[in-house]
Amino acid sequence: MESTSCPEGIEIENSNHYFDGVELEALAQEYGTPLYVMSETIVRRHCEALRESFLRRYPGTRAYYASKAFQTLDMLRIIKDEGLGVDVVSGGELYAALKAGVVPSDIIFHGNAKTDHEFRLAVEAGVGRIAVDNLEEIYRIEREAARTGKTQTILFRVTPGVDSHTHRFISTGSLDSKFGIPLEPVETTRYIEALAACPHVDFAGLHFHVGSQLLENTSHLAALRVALGFAARLARDFGLTVRELNMGGGFGIRYLPEDRAPALSEFVDPLMAAVREWSAREKLPLPACAIEPGRWIVGEAGLTLYQIIAVKEIPGVRTYVAVDGGMGDNIRPALYDAKYHAAIVGRTRDQGASVGRGEAAGHGRAQNRSSVVESNVATASERPFRTVTIAGRYCESGDILVRDASLPEPRPGDILSLFSTGAYCFAMASNYNRVPRPALVMVKNGKARLSVRRETYEDLLSRDI
Numbered sequence: 365m366e367s368t369s370c371p372e373g374i375e376i377e378n379s380n381h382y383f384d385g386v387e388l389e390a391l392a393q394e395y396g397t398p399l400y401v402m403s404e405t406i407v408r409r410h411c412e413a414l415r416e417s418f419l420r421r422y423p424g425t426r427a428y429y430a431s432k433a434f435q436t437l438d439m440l441r442i443i444k445d446e447g448l449g450v451d452v453v454s455g456g457e458l459y460a461a462l463k464a465g466v467v468p469s470d471i472i473f474h475g476n477a478k479t480d481h482e483f484r485l486a487v488e489a490g491v492g493r494i495a496v497d498n499l500e501e502i503y504r505i506e507r508e509a510a511r512t513g514k515t516q517t518i519l520f521r522v523t524p525g526v527d528s529h530t531h532r533f534i535s536t537g538s539l540d541s542k543f544g545i546p547l548e549p550v551e552t553t554r555y556i557e558a559l560a561a562c563p564h565v566d567f568a569g570l571h572f573h574v575g576s577q578l579l580e581n582t583s584h585l586a587a588l589r590v591a592l593g594f595a596a597r598l599a600r601d602f603g604l605t606v607r608e609l610n611m612g613g614g615f616g617i618r619y620l621p622e623d624r625a626p627a628l629s630e631f632v633d634p635l636m637a638a639v640r641e642w643s644a645r646e647k648l649p650l651p652a653c654a655i656e657p658g659r660w661i662v663g664e665a666g667l668t669l670y671q672i673i674a675v676k677e678i679p680g681v682r683t684y685v686a687v688d689g690g691m692g693d694n695i696r697p698a699l700y701d702a703k704y705h706a707a708i709v710g711r712t713r714d715q716g717a718s719v720g721r722g723e724a725a726g727h728g729r730a731q732n733r734s735s736v737v738e739s740n741v742a743t744a745s746e747r748p749f750r751t752v753t754i755a756g757r758y759c760e761s762g763d764i765l766v767r768d769a770s771l772p773e774p775r776p777g778d779i780l781s782l783f784s785t786g787a788y789c790f791a792m793a794s795n796y797n798r799v800p801r802p803a804l805v806m807v808k809n810g811k812a813r814l815s816v817r818r819e820t821y822e823d824l825l826s827r828d829i
Contacts, residue, residue: 371618371705371783372664373403381709381781383667385810389710392669392779395803396818398689399669400790402434404442404808406665411446417628418655422636428472430613430658431457433787434666438806438815440464449492451656455482462489472610472656474521476543483508487516495521495571495610497544499551502558502565509564516564519571519610520545520555522594524587526574543573547594556602567604569651570595573612576659579624581631584611588635592642599648609651611635617663619784620705628660659787666786668694668802671712672778673757683752685774690756691763692796694782694789698762706754706769710779747772754780758797790816798824 375382380389384403391401419425428449431440435457441464443450449470452458461471472493473486478501486494487508496502496518509516523544545555559567572591574583588611595606618625636653643650670687677683696702749770756763765782774780793801800819805812 371667373406374783381707384807386807386812387710388667388669388781389779391805391807391812392671392710392712394812395805395814397669397671397779398687398693398802400666400693400785400802400804400816401669402439402662402666402786402804402806402815404665404806407439407442407662408446410661410665411443411448413628414448414657414661418632422632422653424652425636426652426654428470428610428654428656429661430656431461432791433658434662434791435460436790436804436816437464439662440466444470449654451658455479455485458482458485458489458491468492472519478504480504480508487512487514490514493517493519493568493608493610495519497521499545499554499558502555502562506562506565514564515566517566517568519569519608520567521571521573522547522591524572524574524590526583526587526590547590552594552597552602556598556604559604569606569608569610571610571612573656574614576614577616578614579616579626581626581634584614584631584635585638587611588638592639595651596642596646596648599646605649606651607649608654609639610654610656613656613658613660615657615660617659617784617787619663619703628657663787664784666784666789668782668785668789669709670780670782672708672774672776672780674776675752675774683750684755685752685769685771685780686755686757687765687780688757689802690758690765691760691794692756692758692799693793693802694756694765694785695792695794696788697765698760699792704766704782704784706766706771706780706782708772708774708778709781711775712777712779750774758799795819795824800824 373384380387383401384405392399414427419427426449428451429443430451432453437460440450440461444464444466449472450461450466451472451474452461453474458471458473462468468490469492471491472495473491474495476497483504494505494516505516505518521544523546545551559565570591572587574587598604598606615628615631616625632655639653640650670689672685673688674686675683691698750773751768751770752774753764754766754769756765790804795801800821800823803814803818804816806815
């Protein structure tokens with residue numbers, strides 16, 4: 365891997381690859397593979413960039429971490445320490461956020477099909493905001509709030525009818541979407557009537573989200589114009605003030621060396637300028653604005669390590685490199701046709717040994733920058749490059765992690781890394797084929813700590829009766 369194309373946090377010294385100061389080969393040896401690795405330094409660096417580009421630049425704004433991208437107790441504590449709010453989309457995510465000590469008023473609860481149990485948990489906990497996704501939710505929130513004697517603040521999640529030109533599975537702002545409230549006048553009247561009938565529900569404002577992994581701001585700006593037009597209509601026709609405006613997330617990151625991910629300012633500066641212009645033009649109060657980055661904070665902060673199990677050449681067709689993970693730990697290539705950058709970053713002493721050790725224990729100490737893992741095999745940098753397809757271990761033809769990857773001639777026992785896997789890989793992991801989910805290690809300034817242990821075979825059967 366050329367140093368000029370190194371992902372964030374990666375350094376190469378004497379053919380050894382380091383991530384946040386920790387040697388990747390040593391991590392694979394110590395914790396086993398597959399292995400999720402997250403850089404706390406990068407996470408915190410992105411949180412600081414968020415404060416610098418948005419929160420400090422625009423007083424009165426708020427940022428919520430979209431925790432569906434990557435949620436562990438460890439990560440939630442970091443977000444809490446960084447002073448950000450948390451966006452959750454299920455009772456489980458809400459429970460974890462509360463367990464991690466996140467202040468309930470700093471939580472916003474999303475979802476297009478929230479259950480009664482989830483509403484009860486949210487209202488009783490005192491979450492700061494619930495984003496209403498359909499008419500019935502207003503009445504259901506009223507019942508829970510009245511029962512507990514509380515007033516629950518809500519936002520309307522609106523459907524702006526914007527095509528975000530992303531994969532259709534992660535486009536959420538189009539008119540034909542399962543998410544959000546349509547803005548037709550007859551629907552608006554029904555929602556306003558519901559608010560009038562629900563005294564324990566406090567309407568604070570609007571929320572919209574147009575999609576994920578967006579690399580330019582046109583969709584956000586188009587959706588904002590629609591949302592602001594709706595806010596003006598609410599004020600003019602119903603006397604309803606939009607005090608808050610949540611503009612969602614979806615800010616893209618760098619997955620491949622040739623990708624250019626825009627700076628956060630390229631999104632938030634024109635958005636805030638448009639809100640201020642609207643406020644002055646309509647002579648309406650400037651709403652408190654919020655954003656919800658998820659992938660933008662954690663995507664490039666993570667990588668996944670695999671061990672190469674086999675190399676199979678089909679002459680004149682393709683060379684498959686089979687690894688010990690795949691769609692169970694990263695469903696995104698199969699689900700979204702997601703693209704990743706791969707590199708060989710080391711070699712295990714004994715093929716298969718590190719995997720077995722990781723499944724059995726998942727504990728230990730990785731070596732830092734001063735360590736050197738001995739190997740009698742030529743380093744990857746000394747081998748000729750080949751174009752290969754990286755295939756997962758799962759019993760599906762679609763379990764392909766990377767097509768046409770350029771790698772130094774791969775060999776069984778090599779340690780392979782996929783970069784920018786910090787978002788939606790751990791979160792969407794499964795036990796398909798009864799494969800245990802990987803461990804997760806957090807690294808910071810040359811030190812590693814186990815954040816989530818590797819599942820065992822016994823874990824897989826623990827809920828069976």
